[in-house]
Amino acid sequence: MDYLASAGVLIGIYIILAAGYNLIIGYGGLNTIAHPIFFALGAYTTALLAIGTGLPPVICIAAGIGVAVIASVFLAVTTLRISGDYLLIASLGFQLGLLQAINNLDFTGGPSGLSNIPVTLSGPARGWLYLMITAALALLVIWLVHRGMSGPFGRAVRAMRDDDVACAALGRGLFTMKVVIFAFGCGTAGLAGGMYAYYFQYISPEQFNVAQSATILTMVVLGGIGTIWGPVLGAFVLVALPQVITFLQLPSSLVGPLQGLIFTSLVILFLFLRPHGLVGTRTPGAAH
Amino acid sequence: MTDPVILLQILWTGIAMSSYFVLFTVAFALTLKVEKLWNFAQAGLMGIAFYTMFWSLNAAHWPTWAGIVASVLLTIGVTIGMEIWAIDVLRRRHSSGLIFFIFTLIFSQFVAFLLTLLFGTEPETIFPSVMSPVRIVSGIAVSDWDLQAVGLTAALLIALYLLIRFTRDGQFMLAVADNEKLSEIYGISARRAYILSGVISALLIVAGIWLYGTRAGVTPDVPVDLILTAVIATLIGGLGRVFSAGMVAVGLALLQSFSILFIASKWQGLLLYGILFFALLVFPRGIPAWRPRRIQPAPKPAAPVQAEG
Amino acid sequence: MTQEILRLENVCKRFGGIVVADDICLSLHAGDVLGLIGPNGAGKTTLFNLISGLIQPDAGRIYLQGHALTGPLHRRARAGVARTWQHMRLFRTMTVLENMLVGPRNYPGESLLRSMIGTPSVHRAEAAARDRAMHVLERMGLTNTASTIVVDLPFGQQKLVGLARALMNDGPCLLLDEPMAGVEGSNYETMQRIVRDEAAAGRAVCVVEHNVSFIKDLCTEAIFMSYGRILKRGSVDDLTRSRELTELYFGTADA
Known part of the structure; x- marks a missing residue:
């Protein structure tokens, strides 16, 4: 049964990632795929603080969020002038460059990562406790995204996506809006990273590579980009379904690749059968 | 001061090592030029090409030529199949760039997982040994592999150049790259051009992975790293400039080779991504030469300058 | 003068x-x-x-x-400086009223955080902007189109919405x-x-x-x-x- 809780926590973390990323790419219209690096920054900051200082978890996670936000503002301010596909590639360069650094620095544990993250909650209910916290945080993020995008800020964001020049000519500062969206979305990735580090107690650079970018992007796009519940559903389906085979008692060397196969097959299937997302909007990227 | 012989050695080895980078880059740049497609699925093709050769030579014990033929056929087959049943479908739906990005990347991952399942994660090489005979030419070590790599790459690039320059299909490919709609009006099949560019890319990929796999170990994850290098070289070399992308690939390989004089080898990857990131910062809309060269229109008197399109 | x-x-x-x-x-x-x-x-x-x-x-x-x-x-x-556009440049996925509410010079909820929390100041500013927008629409005889998606309006009315949106800027x-x-x-x-x-x-x-x-x-x-x-x-x-x-x-x- 602990296994179910573990899968639940993972789903919750991915929901946070997908919801935050959806804000950036679906509402903000910013084509970056560097989301996992902010996930990584949150996870590594939290883990390093937890290992090195023993500060309370809340503070460690807050620091993780902070680092993710700072890094995202740096990326946003330097690259938001870059248009379209090139922004995507630039963000990829940023992600892989930072990942290389994490991979080669000593204090991050290099390729083998950090495995001595202290236990914070213990006892038989640990899994369920984490599940509840993660679920609550996921709901909070969804709620905030929903509130943000249905209010006046969200209206300006939609206007920007429809016609950025007209929106700016009405007095809306697009650059600031984009940076704020980016920072918020990446901050939630930092939060997800903090939760991940505390729960799984092990992080390594390969968990945050291009494959992870593709995973989160896929959850958002296949779930329904620019909708509130689409990414949530996408994260749920794409994490939960591959988990099913863990019940088959297969050797562990098979489980990883098999899960990967299920995941990628699902993506390809959805891509061709449900091109407008599970929560189907006609035009991808439109909120209505 | 470093010994000039050492510098020359690094230069030569760097050039030889750049061979497969060049082939992958040209393959990537060609599909980008003709199909307007950031084809990350080429990583998957590399995996298919490599493991076909690996399996047919090491498990089925076929002769070398049969292994190569099998690899070429399968890689081209998958390319054409993907073009017809996937890329073309997405294209007709007017899918966004993101969808193409997801599809091509996920396809590569699918292949990587499949290969992991079939062959495991141990690094494999095409032949049991990656050593090749070395001769010393005026103090520089030149291996058979080096010569083969440089020769094969040069031959393929010349063949590609001749094909584009002097055959109808090559010219059609350029026409479609330049303006697909207009070409179709003139009776040029865009689809044929797409498939041709895919087939050529598949050939280059097989050649590239052959060179790579006879010199270093391949795991199912290696192709993704290789494709990223090709992406970087393509971006810096210039969209729509296939051969200059190839030149940049040589340059990047040399830069990496020479950088061992200054920085630890483990930071070379960072160097590459750093170059990519800063190249884009300086040229946020791509390197200036990316825009296809067109004859400047004669200045019209006071052309309407309006934001509206 | x-x-x-x-x-x-x-x-x-x-x-x-x-x-x-x-x-x-x-x-x-x-x-x-x-x-x-x-x-x-x-x-x-x-x-x-x-x-x-x-x-x-x-x-x-x-x-x-x-x-x-x-x-x-x-x-x-x-x-x-308020302006309109020859090709209107309306926000095509939004209603007439929403189009107009993007327009005030002092925009309510420019901050994401305040917009998320929904502070009283945001509510007040929203209400004021809404009143203003409805007043402009009334002057144009467009009151009953307020909740129509703009692209569903006939061309002439879209032109009016373009003007109405610009009028939200009281500069x-x-x-x-x-x-x-x-x-x-x-x-x-x-x-x-x-x-x-x-x-x-x-x-x-x-x-x-x-x-x-x-x-x-x-x-x-x-x-x-x-x-x-x-x-x-x-x-x-x-x-x-x-x-x-x-x-x-x-x-x-x-x-």
Whole structure:
């Protein structure tokens, strides 16, 4: 049964990632795929603080969020002038460059990562406790995204996506809006990273590579980009379904690749059968 | 001061090592030029090409030529199949760039997982040994592999150049790259051009992975790293400039080779991504030469300058 | 003498070898409705783009109520330059009311955080903006279209929404780019009435328009532009009577 809780926590973390990323790419219209690096920054900051200082978890996670936000503002301010596909590639360069650094620095544990993250909650209910916290945080993020995008800020964001020049000519500062969206979305990735580090107690650079970018992007796009519940559903389906085979008692060397196969097959299937997302909007990227 | 012989050695080895980078880059740049497609699925093709050769030579014990033929056929087959049943479908739906990005990347991952399942994660090489005979030419070590790599790459690039320059299909490919709609009006099949560019890319990929796999170990994850290098070289070399992308690939390989004089080898990857990131910062809309060269229109008197399109 | 709202001093702009604004000097006062006429490509819309900040001049200065007007689009909109677009540029996925609510100079909920929490100040500002928007719509007879998605409206009404959205900006300077193109009947009347009212309320209005009769009905004065230069400023009748200008206009216009 602990296994179910573990899968639940993972789903919750991915929901946070997908919801935050959806804000950036679906509402903000910013084509970056560097989301996992902010996930990584949150996870590594939290883990390093937890290992090195023993500060309370809340503070460690807050620091993780902070680092993710700072890094995202740096990326946003330097690259938001870059248009379209090139922004995507630039963000990829940023992600892989930072990942290389994490991979080669000593204090991050290099390729083998950090495995001595202290236990914070213990006892038989640990899994369920984490599940509840993660679920609550996921709901909070969804709620905030929903509130943000249905209010006046969200209206300006939609206007920007429809016609950025007209929106700016009405007095809306697009650059600031984009940076704020980016920072918020990446901050939630930092939060997800903090939760991940505390729960799984092990992080390594390969968990945050291009494959992870593709995973989160896929959850958002296949779930329904620019909708509130689409990414949530996408994260749920794409994490939960591959988990099913863990019940088959297969050797562990098979489980990883098999899960990967299920995941990628699902993506390809959805891509061709449900091109407008599970929560189907006609035009991808439109909120209505 | 470093010994000039050492510098020359690094230069030569760097050039030889750049061979497969060049082939992958040209393959990537060609599909980008003709199909307007950031084809990350080429990583998957590399995996298919490599493991076909690996399996047919090491498990089925076929002769070398049969292994190569099998690899070429399968890689081209998958390319054409993907073009017809996937890329073309997405294209007709007017899918966004993101969808193409997801599809091509996920396809590569699918292949990587499949290969992991079939062959495991141990690094494999095409032949049991990656050593090749070395001769010393005026103090520089030149291996058979080096010569083969440089020769094969040069031959393929010349063949590609001749094909584009002097055959109808090559010219059609350029026409479609330049303006697909207009070409179709003139009776040029865009689809044929797409498939041709895919087939050529598949050939280059097989050649590239052959060179790579006879010199270093391949795991199912290696192709993704290789494709990223090709992406970087393509971006810096210039969209729509296939051969200059190839030149940049040589340059990047040399830069990496020479950088061992200054920085630890483990930071070379960072160097590459750093170059990519800063190249884009300086040229946020791509390197200036990316825009296809067109004859400047004669200045019209006071052309309407309006934001509206 | 009424208050001077907008002043352009020696504004120049070139694109490559093409001069699109050649030493433009212009003064606009509160209550003015200035027509801007000239052949296609004369630089009329470019002038609007220079004033509203979509493009920056190579030389020269622009003042709004005596203060230098600089910076990108959104700064100038907040400073009080409202404009419409020839092709409307409405937010096509949004309703009429939502389109308008993007427009106030002091926007409620510019901050994501406050918008998420929904602070009382955001609610107050939203309510005020809503009232204002409904009032503008009422003046235009568009009240019942408030919750229609804009692209579902007939063309003429979309044109009116474009104006209505610009009116949400209560700044002193209003730039209208071909407001009448494709507008007929009662919408035509409405457009005229609104522009007159806005001028009477103390705004300085500048109108680019091909429809000369609209300019005649509405404008106290007009300027004639060609090749990025102001050739003449005068009453509309003077301009249209000038043979040289008429030839320039109708001789080069493609329509």
